[in-house]
Amino acid sequence: MQITTTFRHMEQSEALKSYAAEKLERVKKYIDEPITAQVFLTVEKIRHIAEVTLTAKGITIKAAEETNDMYAALDAVIDKIERQLRRYKERLKEHKPSADDRALEIQKSVVTAESIEQRTEPVVIRSKTISIKPMSVEEAVMQMDLLHKDFLVFTDASTEAINVVYRRKDGNYGLIEPQRK
Known part of the structure; x- marks a missing residue:
C-alpha cells in the first residue's frame, strides 16, 4: 500500500x-x-x-x-x-461482476490560462482524465454513491456503449444512453 x-x-x-x-x-x-x-x-x-x-x-x-x-x-x-x-x-x-476489465481512457483538451482572459465565450477551466471501467448500471450507481458525486460516466458492460448515470433533484437516478442511428 x-x-x-x-x-x-x-x-x-x-x-x-x-x-x-x-x-x-x-x-x-x-x-x-x-x-x-x-x-x-x-x-x-x-x-x-x-x-x-x-x-x-x-x-x-x-x-x-x-x-x-x-x-x-x-x-x-x-x-x-x-x-x-x-x-x-x-x-x-x-451483482455479477463483468468479465471484461478493459478500461477506456478519455482525455479533454484545456485552453491555456492566458487565453481565458482574452475570450468572451465560456471555456473549459479544468479537465480531468478518467479511467472508464465496464460495469452495469447498478454498479455505476453504487460507485457514484461511494464517490459522493452527482454523475458518473461509465461503459455499459452489456452494450459497450458509454453511458452517464446522474442523481436527479427528486433523489432518484437518471441514465443517459447513446442512441445509434
Missing part, C-alpha cells in the same frame, strides 16, 4: 504518520492491491480534521471526520472508510 500523508497547519509527526499507516492496514482485507491512500491531517484552531482518499482496482473512496483529537479523527475516518468498503463488497456479491 502506498500512503501519502499531508499535514496542514501543523507540524509533521512520525507518530501520526505511523498511526495512520497502521490503521489503514485494516482496509486491505476488503480490496486487492495496489492501493493508493492519501491522508490529509488538518488543524484549524481546535478542530482536528482527518481526510482519507483510497484508490484501488477501479474504485475511489473518500471520507473525512473532524473531532478535537487527531487520533480520534483518524480512528473515526478509518471506521467510515471500512463501513463504505464493507457495503461496497456486499453490493458486489449481489
